[in-house]
Amino acid sequence: MLRRLMEARAVAASLVVVALIFVAGSFAIPIGTLLAPGPGLVPLILGCAMLAAMAASIAVDRLKPLFDEETASGADDTGGQESRAGLPRVPVILAVIGLTVLGFEPVGFVPTIFIGSLTLLYGLERRSLLISLAVSIILSVGLFLLFERVLYISLPRGLMEFWP
Amino acid sequence: MSAILHDLALGFSVALTPSVLIYSLVGCIVGTLVGVLPGLGPLAGISLLLPMTLGLPPTTAIVMLAGIYYGAMYGGSTTSILMRIPGESASVVTCLDGYEMARKGRAGPALAIAAIGSFVAGTISVVALSLVAPQIARYALNFGPAEYVGLLTLALLLLAQLGSGSKVRSLVMSLLGLALGMIGIDPLTGYARFTLGIPALADGLGIVPLAVGLFGISEILLSAGTRNVPKVAAPRLRDLYPSRAELSASTMPCLRGTVLGFVIGLIPGSAHIISSFISYALERKLSRTPERFGKGAVEGLAGPESANNAAAVSAFVPMLALGLPAGAIPAVMLAALMAHGISPGPRLIQEQPQLYWGFVASMYVGNLVLLLLNLPLVSLFVSVLRIPYAILYPIVTTMCVVGVYSISSSVTDLWIMFAAGIAGYFLRRANYDVAPVVLGFVLAPMFEVSLRQALTISSGSLWIFIERPIAATLLGTAFVLVLLSLWMPISRRLELRRTKAGD
Numbered sequence: 028m029l030r031r032l033m034e035a036r037a038v039a040a041s042l043v044v045v046a047l048i049f050v051a052g053s054f055a056i057p058i059g060t061l062l063a064p065g066p067g068l069v070p071l072i073l074g075c076a077m078l079a080a081m082a083a084s085i086a087v088d089r090l091k092p093l094f095d096e097e098t099a100s101g102a103d104d105t106g107g108q109e110s111r112a113g114l115p116r117v118p119v120i121l122a123v124i125g126l127t128v129l130g131f132e133p134v135g136f137v138p139t140i141f142i143g144s145l146t147l148l149y150g151l152e153r154r155s156l157l158i159s160l161a162v163s164i165i166l167s168v169g170l171f172l173l174f175e176r177v178l179y180i181s182l183p184r185g186l187m188e189f190w191p
Numbered sequence: 192m193s194a195i196l197h198d199l200a201l202g203f204s205v206a207l208t209p210s211v212l213i214y215s216l217v218g219c220i221v222g223t224l225v226g227v228l229p230g231l232g233p234l235a236g237i238s239l240l241l242p243m244t245l246g247l248p249p250t251t252a253i254v255m256l257a258g259i260y261y262g263a264m265y266g267g268s269t270t271s272i273l274m275r276i277p278g279e280s281a282s283v284v285t286c287l288d289g290y291e292m293a294r295k296g297r298a299g300p301a302l303a304i305a306a307i308g309s310f311v312a313g314t315i316s317v318v319a320l321s322l323v324a325p326q327i328a329r330y331a332l333n334f335g336p337a338e339y340v341g342l343l344t345l346a347l348l349l350l351a352q353l354g355s356g357s358k359v360r361s362l363v364m365s366l367l368g369l370a371l372g373m374i375g376i377d378p379l380t381g382y383a384r385f386t387l388g389i390p391a392l393a394d395g396l397g398i399v400p401l402a403v404g405l406f407g408i409s410e411i412l413l414s415a416g417t418r419n420v421p422k423v424a425a426p427r428l429r430d431l432y433p434s435r436a437e438l439s440a441s442t443m444p445c446l447r448g449t450v451l452g453f454v455i456g457l458i459p460g461s462a463h464i465i466s467s468f469i470s471y472a473l474e475r476k477l478s479r480t481p482e483r484f485g486k487g488a489v490e491g492l493a494g495p496e497s498a499n500n501a502a503a504v505s506a507f508v509p510m511l512a513l514g515l516p517a518g519a520i521p522a523v524m525l526a527a528l529m530a531h532g533i534s535p536g537p538r539l540i541q542e543q544p545q546l547y548w549g550f551v552a553s554m555y556v557g558n559l560v561l562l563l564l565n566l567p568l569v570s571l572f573v574s575v576l577r578i579p580y581a582i583l584y585p586i587v588t589t590m591c592v593v594g595v596y597s598i599s600s601s602v603t604d605l606w607i608m609f610a611a612g613i614a615g616y617f618l619r620r621a622n623y624d625v626a627p628v629v630l631g632f633v634l635a636p637m638f639e640v641s642l643r644q645a646l647t648i649s650s651g652s653l654w655i656f657i658e659r660p661i662a663a664t665l666l667g668t669a670f671v672l673v674l675l676s677l678w679m680p681i682s683r684r685l686e687l688r689r690t691k692a693g694d
Binding site: 031038039042057062066068069070073077083084117125128131136140143144152154162167170178 | 384582606612620
């Protein structure tokens, strides 16, 4: 519960920072006047409104318990339940998505999706190698063919430039 | 009336010719398949398939594109209900209760209600389009910048009521969405704002990467981080279709959503998105048990789905009657007509009655085709839920990645999705509702441009929002809404105190 409380405070602080960025950023561009509004006017208004709403939200939260039973039951306190492989799921999934995005163009669609799916299915979830391989191949090659050949949408080939 | 019936008969004689009928069917099937792929919404679907229709006769081409449009709208609802991935922004609201119904083993009824609601709304709207199109289109043209500010303010305040949690937090989220919508080149002056020096951000954040991240990726992370992964109950065969109680509960929301969606759809902009959000807020407001919303309320699915589809039809009114596209999709349809050498406008009905009424009649046919196509496929769609979650989520993750990338072939969009996924995960863990972020984001450009134009027109005077009757009515309604939402908890507390004193 303490971890969730800290997380909630960090989220609230982050939102205040976002609002301040919009307020400060507005001054870097012309704000104009009510007669001739500049590009910074509306972001400035929105940033200020967001700060005011955050202040109200924090005030309301101080008047009542931050979490009731119903809302606290949505996710556990660890921030990442362990998978069958004994690894915390959330950080691993995030790492896989991040690496997939990173390698998407230089490495290519098929290899990144294949490796990413195999990592999640076999490495993280400990599904049988056969199922993991089958799903990974269908996802990577199948989607590539669907998008390239049927929908005529190019996907990055990367290392597989030789693919016809 | 007899003239309209005569014209409709002409339209049906065109729409029911075998070749047109086949292309309508093909359009519906292709549209449904495209809509089911996350990220590929109706706009992307129509844009991608537009070149394929150029070789067809104009009537057949426009009928096929309309089929793709409706099919993609329905397909988008399917992924929202089954996987909580909105295929396009109008399906965001469908995620709220549709997905919750699926989690409770009611995926079949949810899909069926979405199909029936879409059919009813689509059909009624087409009738309305045939009867009152020119008159209503003329009225919608009265909307100036001040009226838009009023409408959008009302939509945003209604939005604060939308979330199942704190109203203040929902307001923060809608303001965050509006602020995120400011990123990119200013449409009026060309200034780059908040782009952090990244050229790809000059066009702003994309709605699909943002929505897929906030809903799809964050859902995967939340489910993975939960001690007991929320099992999506695979329904039994006899539970595939809605019960009588569910059908009855969805009737009025469906009709209300149709009327609301049709009227809002006439207003240029992202009307079909706004209409689904407003319909959801309305149903929640009218419900005796608003606490069920967000937890699988049938009304929360039927209303927005109907509104969304009714708005999709009425968006064609200004396009057909006046040649003014009411949004991006009618704009692409307009481009398709122009590519065939046809200029839509007031004279289209007189000069090309076969095309105009053939198109209108094909909408009736398209709606029926979609219903007949999708109801038997409910069991096929639902079978997705029988796949174990550990296998399903890598598939969903891949679909999110490929769907987002396919829109503009931009890795920046993938990073936006990734960042939105992480933000959505932490926001939802801290009990912030992320749906208002998306609507705020969609409304942002229109809100900003309208506000600045209104101020310029009035020489900086705020009186313009009071002097103009429509703007004043909308803002007045927004004000009453604020008063009501402030008064209701107070009156509830007073009642509680009175009851306690009585005891």
